[in-house]
Amino acid sequence: MIEDQVALEAFCQRAASATFLTVDTEFVREKTYYPLLCLVQVASDDEAVAIDPLAPGMDLAPLFALMTETSMPKVFHAAGQDLEIFAKLAGTLPNPLFDTQIAAMVCGFGDQVGYERLARSLAGAELDKTARYTDWSRRPLTDTQINYALGDVTHLRTVFIELTNRLERDGRVGWVEEEMAAVANLSRYQPDVQDAWRRLKPRGDKPQFLNVLVSVAAWRELEAQRRDVPRNRIIRDDTVMEIAASAPKTAADLGEVRGYSDNAARGKQGQAILATVEEGLAKPRDAAPKLKKRKPLSDSAAQGAALLRVLLKARSENADVAQRIVANAEELEILAEKGADAGVPALTGWRYDLFGEAALELLAGRLFIGVEGGKVTERRQTQD
Numbered sequence: 391m392i393e394d395q396v397a398l399e400a401f402c403q404r405a406a407s408a409t410f411l412t413v414d415t416e417f418v419r420e421k422t423y424y425p426l427l428c429l430v431q432v433a434s435d436d437e438a439v440a441i442d443p444l445a446p447g448m449d450l451a452p453l454f455a456l457m458t459e460t461s462m463p464k465v466f467h468a469a470g471q472d473l474e475i476f477a478k479l480a481g482t483l484p485n486p487l488f489d490t491q492i493a494a495m496v497c498g499f500g501d502q503v504g505y506e507r508l509a510r511s512l513a514g515a516e517l518d519k520t521a522r523y524t525d526w527s528r529r530p531l532t533d534t535q536i537n538y539a540l541g542d543v544t545h546l547r548t549v550f551i552e553l554t555n556r557l558e559r560d561g562r563v564g565w566v567e568e569e570m571a572a573v574a575n576l577s578r579y580q581p582d583v584q585d586a587w588r589r590l591k592p593r594g595d596k597p598q599f600l601n602v603l604v605s606v607a608a609w610r611e612l613e614a615q616r617r618d619v620p621r622n623r624i625i626r627d628d629t630v631m632e633i634a635a636s637a638p639k640t641a642a643d644l645g646e647v648r649g650y651s652d653n654a655a656r657g658k659q660g661q662a663i664l665a666t667v668e669e670g671l672a673k674p675r676d677a678a679p680k681l682k683k684r685k686p687l688s689d690s691a692a693q694g695a696a697l698l699r700v701l702l703k704a705r706s707e708n709a710d711v712a713q714r715i716v717a718n719a720e721e722l723e724i725l726a727e728k729g730a731d732a733g734v735p736a737l738t739g740w741r742y743d744l745f746g747e748a749a750l751e752l753l754a755g756r757l758f759i760g761v762e763g764g765k766v767t768e769r770r771q772t773q774d
Contacts, residue, residue, distance in 0.1 A: 391439070391440050391442060391531070391536055392439050392440065392441045392442060393442045393445040393448075394445065394447075394448075395447060395448060395449060398441060398448070398449075398450075398452055398453065399452045401432075401437070401439055401441075402452040402453060402455070402456045404434070404437065405432065405434045405437070405456060406456060406459060408434035408435050408462055409435055409462060410434075410435075410462050410463045410464075410465055410488075410547075410550065411432055411433065411434055411456070411457075411462060411463070411464050411465065412432070412433045412465045412466075412543040412544075412546040412547050412550060413430070413431065413432050413457075413464055413465065413466055413472065413484065413543065414430075414431045414466065414467070414472065414539070414542040414543050414546070415427060415429065415430050415431070415471075415472045415475055416428050416429040416430075416431075416524075416526040416539055417429075417471070417475060417526065418525065418526055418527050419620075420620075421619070421620070422618050422619060422620070423614045423615055423617070423618050423619055423620060423621070424478055424615075424618055425471065425474065425475055425478075426527060427443045427475050427479065428443065428444060428526035428527050429441065429442060429443070429526055429531075429539055430443060430450070430453065431539050431540055431542055431543045432453070432543060433540075433543035433544055433546070433547055435547075438540050438543055438544050439540075440536050440539050440540055441453060444527070444529065450479065450480075454476070454479070454480040454482070457476065457480070457482075457483075457484035457485070458482055458484065458485050460485055460486060463486050463487070463488045463550075464484035464485065464486065464487055464488065465488045465489075465490060465546060465547075465550045466484075466487070466488070466489055466490070467489065467490045467491050467505045467508070467542075467546060467549070468489065468491040468502075468505070469487065469489045469491075469573060470573075473487075473573070473578075473579055474579045476579075477576055477579035477580055478579075482576070483574055483576055483579070485574065486570065486574075487570045487573055487574050488550065488566070488570065489566075489569070489570065489573060490505075490508060490546065490549050490550060490553055491503060491505075492566060492569045492570070492573070492715070493553040493554075493557060493566050494508055494553060495711065495712035495714070495715040496557065496562055496565050496566055496569075496711055496712075496715065497553055497556045497557065497560075497562075497710070497711075498710030498711060498712070499511070499712070500712050501712045501713070501714040501715075502714075505517075505542065505546070505549075508549045509541075509545040509546075509549060512548060512549045512552040512553070513545040513548035513549055513552075515541070515545040515548075517538075517541055517545070518534075518537070518538055518541065520534060520538065521534055521535045521538035521539075522538070524538070562740070564740065565739075565740040568739045568740060569715075583608045583611040583612055583615075584604065584608050586607040586608050586610070586611040587600075587603045587604045587607035587608070587679070590603070590607060590627055590630060590631060592631070592634075592681070593631070594635065595681045595683075597675040597676075597677075597678035598637065598670075598671065598675070598678075599634050599635055599637075600634075600678040600679055600681075601670045601671070601673040601675075601677060601678045602633070602634040602637050602667055602670035602671060603630070603631070603634035603670070604670065604678075604679065605666045605667070605669050605670035605673075606625075606630050606633050606634055606663065606666050606667065606670065607630055609662065609663070609666040610624045610625055610630060613662075624659075625649075625650070625663075626649055628648075628649060629647065629648070629649035629650055632647045632648050632649060632650075633647055633650070633663065633667065634670075637667055637670075637671060638655075638663075638664065638667060639664070639667070639668070640664070641655045641656045641660055641661075641664065642655070644660055644663060644664060645660075684720075684723075687723060687726070687727065688727075691723070691726045691727045692726070694725075694726035694727075694752075694753050695722050695723045695725075695726040697752055697753075697759065698717075698722045698725060698726055698749055698752065698753075699719075699722060700759060700766060701745070701748060701749060701752055701759055701766075701768075702716060702717055702722065702745055702749075703766075704759070704765075704766035704768075705744060705745050705748065706744075706745075709744055711744065716736060716741050716744060716745050717734065717735070717736040717741070717745065721734040721735065721736060725737075725749060725753070726753065729750060729753055729754075730750055736749065737750075748768070751770070755771070756770060756771045757769070757770050757771070758770075758771070
């Protein structure tokens, strides 16, 4: 357990010569907008530490600098939430990145495989679950809690090595590198507040409703960030939708919105909401976002999508790759509708080689699929 600056700097100096680092974080966010980082676990080839960011005077700058050393992979499992923390606190992401969950999907372990399963399958480790629901913000941490946390990076070393060996054996290192390029996009973890409305899944598409919804959702997001509290502590999701639908112009109007009290409507927050609603109402109709509406598939496109599902399943199983990482159901429908103009991930990179090229051939009638001996078979059109 590292609880002082001198020890942290000494560890970072030692770890700078490692061949790779495995990394995990523990945090809480039930009462905050931003995750409160409570512990950072890092393992090098021969050392594993738990760094306490809550220790008095602790400055994580040496750790953040270590994370941007380009000479060694930084290995995470299901890195999304961890990377959100690094993006917020450091303004950068660890580099280069390796996510064992994504690598496991490429190596045939199925969709979104958990760390516990990988640790058991590849490292022969049974994880101690007793500290799984720890409040990581409380101090002091027990030895049991610390050992549990360290298990998330010590076994990850073996998982990383085993997955890397499989990727090299099967010539799929480049596949994971393509995926990591998308994961390492900093903008993914710094979303625009003007897009906050998207998570609400609006039930209407009228321009005035959408303009007000965008404004109120953005205001709530900024207010939650400013106060560092969960969004629903500002206003609940359903109340945001009701405000956008009714577009109140006065405190009395706002007080009648379901889920919002009359007293709050007449207070400082109520006035801010009314100003935000007015801002939304002042926007031109053509400023409203355009909701994507999928038309029902034509009969031919529906049949094409059905064939693509069969082809995807067969090709994924033959290659021992999780179907989900190649294409999802919506992408197959778009591909069936638009063909080469679909613009879906399956038509680029390693996905194209594995599935996309054959999918276009199937849609064009140059590839036929059938079943022989209980297995899907492929046959290409012969040239006269």
